Amino acid sequence: MEGLIALILIVIFVIWVLSTCIKIVPQANSFVVERLGAFQSAWSVGLHFKIPLIDRIARRVNLKEQIGDFPPQPVITKDNVTMRIDTVVFYQITDPKLFAYGVENPIMAIENLTATTLRNIIGDLELDQTLTSRETINTKMRSYLDIATDPWGIKINRVELKNIMPPAEIQNAMEKQMKAERERREAITRAEGEKKANITVAEGEKASVILKAEAEKQSAILRAEAEKEKMIREAEGEAEAILKVQQAKADGIRMIREAGADESVLKIKSLEAFEKAADGKATKIIIPSDIQGLAGLATAFKETINA
Numbered sequence: 001m002e003g004l005i006a007l008i009l010i011v012i013f014v015i016w017v018l019s020t021c022i023k024i025v026p027q028a029n030s031f032v033v034e035r036l037g038a039f040q041s042a043w044s045v046g047l048h049f050k051i052p053l054i055d056r057i058a059r060r061v062n063l064k065e066q067i068g069d070f071p072p073q074p075v076i077t078k079d080n081v082t083m084r085i086d087t088v089v090f091y092q093i094t095d096p097k098l099f100a101y102g103v104e105n106p107i108m109a110i111e112n113l114t115a116t117t118l119r120n121i122i123g124d125l126e127l128d129q130t131l132t133s134r135e136t137i138n139t140k141m142r143s144y145l146d147i148a149t150d151p152w153g154i155k156i157n158r159v160e161l162k163n164i165m166p167p168a169e170i171q172n173a174m175e176k177q178m179k180a181e182r183e184r185r186e187a188i189t190r191a192e193g194e195k196k197a198n199i200t201v202a203e204g205e206k207a208s209v210i211l212k213a214e215a216e217k218q219s220a221i222l223r224a225e226a227e228k229e230k231m232i233r234e235a236e237g238e239a240e241a242i243l244k245v246q247q248a249k250a251d252g253i254r255m256i257r258e259a260g261a262d263e264s265v266l267k268i269k270s271l272e273a274f275e276k277a278a279d280g281k282a283t284k285i286i287i288p289s290d291i292q293g294l295a296g297l298a299t300a301f302k303e304t305i306n307a
Contacts, residue, residue: 023048023057030096032059042096061096065157068107072165073115075122077130083166085122087114089145090158098153106152110145114159117144127166134161 024047025031031043035055042061050056072086089110093099103109121140122130130137138159146156166174 017052021050021052021055023050028063030061030063031057032061032096032100034058039097039101059096059100061093061099063093063096065090065092068110068114069162070111070114072163073118075119077122077125077127079126081127081166081170083127083130083164083170085118085164086162087118087141088160088162089114089156090160091149092155092157093153094155095153098151102152106149106154109152110149110154113145113148114141117141117148127170131164131166134164137161 023031023043025043025045027045029045031048033040033043033048033050033055035051039058040055068089068091070087070089072084074082074084076082091110099106118137118141121137121144125133125137138161141159142156145159149156
């Protein structure tokens with residue numbers, strides 16, 4: 001009976017030992033296994049079996065990307081301004097063996113390395129450069145930390161400056177400077193607006209003057225054209241009247257000639273014209289000699305008829 005109990009106990013112990021020797025490595029993890037105190041292997045994802053009392057799991061390593069949020073570190077800029085900067089480091093373990101045996105405390109080592117690297121970089125920059133060069137600082141820190149942590153089996157993916165906290169008096173001065181800058185920009189914007197408004201008004205007045213001058217010019221042109229048209233019509237009327245008078249005279253002469261009037265009749269007509277010309281208004285009339293004889297003949301003929 002006692003032998004049976006002992007056998008059962010032995011079986012139970014063997015089962016327990018075997019169950020403790022069967023290990024399952026989950027996803028994104030790795031187990032560092034030592035055999036008799038020396039590194040044996042790094043188990044990847046899956047089912048594994050270790051030798052009892054000989055093999056042991058020295059370290060369970062998380063292969064996911066991890067975040068190291070470190071407290072603010074005091075740093076001094078090139079122009080001797082002390083400020084506090086806290087950083088966030090995104091890292092990932094790429095070699096479990098190096099991570100397990102490379103450094104005693106990898107996370108603390110990364111934190112201290114981050115602080116010293118940050119001090120070195122900020123020490124070469126002035127305050128204004130520090131506040132405006134975050135991307136440059138992040139890039140430099142990631143490069144330096146990645147090189148330094150490579151022997152530890154750690155890959156630095158990103159480094160971010162979480163917060164930059166200058167002294168209170170520097171913050172007050174910066175706020176005053178920003179306020180003055182905003183007021184300056186506001187004044188410039190207002191002045192530019194007034195300038196544009198004045199330019200617009202001046203351009204409007206200029207356009208108005210130009211339009212007025214153009215209207216006066218067009219009005220003068222129209223008046224000149226009307227006067228010209230009027231003068232042309234008057235000249236045409238006068239020319240037409242002269243033409244009609246000349247035509248009438250030509251018709252009269254033609255009719256006299258067609259009636260068979262001789263030279264004596266024409267001279268009598270000329271004498272009548274001189275009579276009309278005198279008509280009591282002229283004091284002296286010069287009569288051609290050929291008409292004088294005709295005039296005497298006409299007088300004699302008139303006296304004979306009256307007798």
